[in-house]
Amino acid sequence: xxxxxxxLLGFGNAGxxxxxxxxxxxxxxxxxxxxxxxVTGITTGSRGGLYSPAGIDLKRAWTELEEQGRFNxxxxxxxxxxxxxIVEKGDYDVIVEMTPLDIFTGQPAADHLRKAMERGKxxxxxxxxxxxxxxxxxxxxxxxxxxxxxxxTTVMDGTPIFNLKDETLKFCKVTEINxxxxxxxxxVLEELAKGKNYDEVxxxxxxxxxxxxxxxxxxxxxxxxxxxxALLNVLMDAGxxxxxxxxxxxxxxxxxxxxxxxxxxxxxKLLCRGSLENGRVMASVKPELVEKGGLMSVIEGTxxxxxxxxxxxxxxxxxxxxxxxxQTGYGIFSDVLRIVRxxx
Amino acid sequence: xxxxxxxLLGFGNAGxxxxxxxxxxxxxxxxxxxxxxxVTGITTGSRGGLYSPAGIDLKRAWTELEEQGRFNxxxxxxxxxxxxxIVEKGDYDVIVEMTPLDIFTGQPAADHLRKAMERGKxxxxxxxxxxxxxxxxxxxxxxxxxxxxxxxTTVMDGTPIFNLKDETLKFCKVTEINxxxxxxxxxVLEELAKGKNYDEVxxxxxxxxxxxxxxxxxxxxxxxxxxxxALLNVLMDAGxxxxxxxxxxxxxxxxxxxxxxxxxxxxxKLLCRGSLENGRVMASVKPELVEKGGLMSVIEGTxxxxxxxxxxxxxxxxxxxxxxxxQTGYGIFSDVLRIVRxxx
Numbered sequence: 001x002x003x004x005x006x007x008l009l010g011f012g013n014a015g016x017x018x019x020x021x022x023x024x025x026x027x028x029x030x031x032x033x034x035x036x037x038x039v040t041g042i043t044t045g046s047r048g049g050l051y052s053p054a055g056i057d058l059k060r061a062w063t064e065l066e067e068q069g070r071f072n073x074x075x076x077x078x079x080x081x082x083x084x085x086i087v088e089k090g091d092y093d094v095i096v097e098m099t100p101l102d103i104f105t106g107q108p109a110a111d112h113l114r115k116a117m118e119r120g121k122x123x124x125x126x127x128x129x130x131x132x133x134x135x136x137x138x139x140x141x142x143x144x145x146x147x148x149x150x151x152x153t154t155v156m157d158g159t160p161i162f163n164l165k166d167e168t169l170k171f172c173k174v175t176e177i178n179x180x181x182x183x184x185x186x187x188v189l190e191e192l193a194k195g196k197n198y199d200e201v202x203x204x205x206x207x208x209x210x211x212x213x214x215x216x217x218x219x220x221x222x223x224x225x226x227x228x229x230a231l232l233n234v235l236m237d238a239g240x241x242x243x244x245x246x247x248x249x250x251x252x253x254x255x256x257x258x259x260x261x262x263x264x265x266x267x268x269k270l271l272c273r274g275s276l277e278n279g280r281v282m283a284s285v286k287p288e289l290v291e292k293g294g295l296m297s298v299i300e301g302t303x304x305x306x307x308x309x310x311x312x313x314x315x316x317x318x319x320x321x322x323x324x325x326x327q328t329g330y331g332i333f334s335d336v337l338r339i340v341r342x343x344x
Numbered sequence: 345x346x347x348x349x350x351x352l353l354g355f356g357n358a359g360x361x362x363x364x365x366x367x368x369x370x371x372x373x374x375x376x377x378x379x380x381x382x383v384t385g386i387t388t389g390s391r392g393g394l395y396s397p398a399g400i401d402l403k404r405a406w407t408e409l410e411e412q413g414r415f416n417x418x419x420x421x422x423x424x425x426x427x428x429x430i431v432e433k434g435d436y437d438v439i440v441e442m443t444p445l446d447i448f449t450g451q452p453a454a455d456h457l458r459k460a461m462e463r464g465k466x467x468x469x470x471x472x473x474x475x476x477x478x479x480x481x482x483x484x485x486x487x488x489x490x491x492x493x494x495x496x497t498t499v500m501d502g503t504p505i506f507n508l509k510d511e512t513l514k515f516c517k518v519t520e521i522n523x524x525x526x527x528x529x530x531x532v533l534e535e536l537a538k539g540k541n542y543d544e545v546x547x548x549x550x551x552x553x554x555x556x557x558x559x560x561x562x563x564x565x566x567x568x569x570x571x572x573x574a575l576l577n578v579l580m581d582a583g584x585x586x587x588x589x590x591x592x593x594x595x596x597x598x599x600x601x602x603x604x605x606x607x608x609x610x611x612x613k614l615l616c617r618g619s620l621e622n623g624r625v626m627a628s629v630k631p632e633l634v635e636k637g638g639l640m641s642v643i644e645g646t647x648x649x650x651x652x653x654x655x656x657x658x659x660x661x662x663x664x665x666x667x668x669x670x671q672t673g674y675g676i677f678s679d680v681l682r683i684v685r686x687x688x
Contacts, residue, residue, distance in 0.1 A: 021515075021656065025515055028515070152512075158512070158657060159512075159657070159660050160504070160508060160511060160512040163511055163512070164504060167504060167507055167511065167678075167682070168496075168502070168503075168504040168507070168678055170678070170681065171365075171369055171372070171674075171677065171678075171681070172674070292637065293636065293637045293641070293642065294642060295639075295642045295663070297637070298637065298638060298639045298642055312365065312670060312671070312674040313502060313503070313671055313674055313675075314664065314665060314666065314667050314668065314670075314671045315665040315666070316503050316504075316662065316663065316664055316665065317661075317662070317663035317665065318660065318661070318662055318663075319639070319660065319661035319662075319663075320658065320660055321658060321659040321660065321661065322658065322659070323658050324658065326656060326658075327656070327657055327658045330515075330516070330656040330657055331657075333515070334511070334512055334514070334515075337514065337515070338511070
C-alpha cells in the first residue's frame, strides 16, 4: 500500500465536506486503489492550522472547527504555518487550494499553486481565480513539471465540464460556450420579478444565504465573468482574463424592464457567452432577454447551465440543479481521486 | 510507432462518418499518441465486405459504397466473410460493432462482442441491443479477459453519459435516472399537437427521415425501453432487460388528450424513468404530463435529455441537441481513442 499526502489550504464548508467524504471512503480507496490518502497540513485564515507529516486526525479537525470555531492550540500538531509556508516547506504530494477568492487578481491562490507545482507537487484548486487569471501559465508549468492539475469544482462544483476536454472533446473544436453561471443574480432577478424591491431582495437573500455579505461581485457580473473566462481558457484556449470580458451587471435592471420583458413572453437572465470571432475568443456577461419556455428560462434559483457547441459533437448542455456544499466537497474528492487513478 | 487494427461490423451512415473522422485525424493520432490506427476488415449486410490484414484503403471503401452502393468485387481485398467469420478468425485488436439493432434479442451483436472478447480483443459497440440485453455478462467478460469495452454512442450518440461512471460518479451512488430518450415519439407528439392526424404525421416523418420505415419500435416505446435499460444497467447496476420495463407507447394518445393537457398548461412526453425501490431498480417508459415551461417540456424535436440523481453529486442534466450522423461517428471515434489512451 502506498500513501498520498494532501495539504489543504482553507478549511471552510467545502473543505470540511471534502474531509468527511475522504474519511468515509478511506478504506474503499485502500481496497480498490491501493492508496492510503492522508492529510498532513491544514491552514485557515484566522482559525489556526494543523501540521503533521504522519497525518492529521481529520475527524478531530472538523469537529474542533465546528464545535469550537478554531483548532485547539494545545494539540501537538497545532501549527501557525501560513498557507505559503506549508506550500514551500510542507511534506505533501498534492496541494488542495481552497482559500478565499480574490476575483480581481486570482491571488494568493495562483501563487500557492505555482510554488507547489514548481516543487513537483500535484495540484487541485477549488478556487476559480487562478483558472481565470493564470490558466495558461499554470497549465504549462504542470506539463513541464509532469504533475497533475485539476480544477473541476471552480465553475460548477464538480459537475463534469472541464474533464470533457480530456475525454469526449479531445479531437473536437469548441466553437461557442453559453451559460447562466452566477446563481445570485439568477435568484435576484427572479425575486425582483415577483414585485419586491432591490434592497428587500438583497436583504432576504443574505438571510437565507443566497446572497453574499458583499453582493457586488455577483451583482456587477464579476463572478460570472471569472467563470466564463475559466471555461473559455480551458475549453477554447482563449488566453483571456476577466478584464477582457465585455461585462454588464444587473444593478441597473429595473422592475419596469422586467415587466416589459414579461409582456413580450420573455425573461431577463444574466447570460455568459463566448465565441470565436475572426480567430479570437470574444466573451461577454450581460443581462439578456430569453424566451419564456426556452431552455435558458427554466434555469432557476441556484441551478446553473453550460452549453457547449462543437464542430464534431454538436451542441450539448449540462445543468447543475440546486447544488449543496456536499457537492463541492465531492467534486474536490473526485479531482484528488483522478490523480490517484492516473498512478495506478 | 505501434499499430492498432480495427474490424468494422456494419458500414452504414455512422460507420462511414466514423471512417472519415478516423482518416482525417490519422496523422494527429500518430503524432500525439504514437499509434497508427488501421482498419483490417469491414462487413455489411448486403453490400459485400473488405478484408486485408495490412489495412484497407478507407477512402476507397466509403467512396465505393456512396457512389456504387456496394464494394467492388474486382479488388483483391474484397471479401465474402460474414461478420461472425471476421470476429472469429480476423486479424484485429478492436471489434467495432455497428450492425443493425434487433431490439428484442440484442443479437447477433451481443455474440459478436462476446466472441471477440473471448479472443482477447477490445470492443466498441454503437448497437444498444447488447447493453440492454447482455451488459452484465459482457462487462464481466471484459474484466476477466482484461480487455476494454466501450459503448458511449448507444444512448446519446457519444454525448458523455456512460463515461461519467468511471470519472465523476465513481464514488457516488446513482439513485434515479429520468429522461426523454426517443426522438421519434418526441417529434410525433409535437406534430400531433399541431392538429395533424397520426397517419399524416408518420408519413411526413418518414419523408424527412425522423420516422423509420417500421415506426412500431419507436411508437410502442421499445427503443426508449432499450435505452433506459442500458442506462440503468450501467449506471445503477440494475441487471434488467427491456422486458422488465413497465412500458406504454404513444400509439393510443389522442388529439383530445393533447388538447386536455394543453388546457392544464402541460404537454405529453414519452418519459423514461428508473429508480431504486426497496433495493431493486424499477423502470418505466410512459407518456406523461409535464409542466409547460419546465425542463422536460423544452426538449423538442430530435433532442434528448438524461437526468441523473446521485447521493453526493446532486442532480445533473445532460441534453443532446439535434444530433446529426457525424456525431455518432465522432462518438465511436472517441470510444476507440479511449482504448488507445489507456495504452499510452
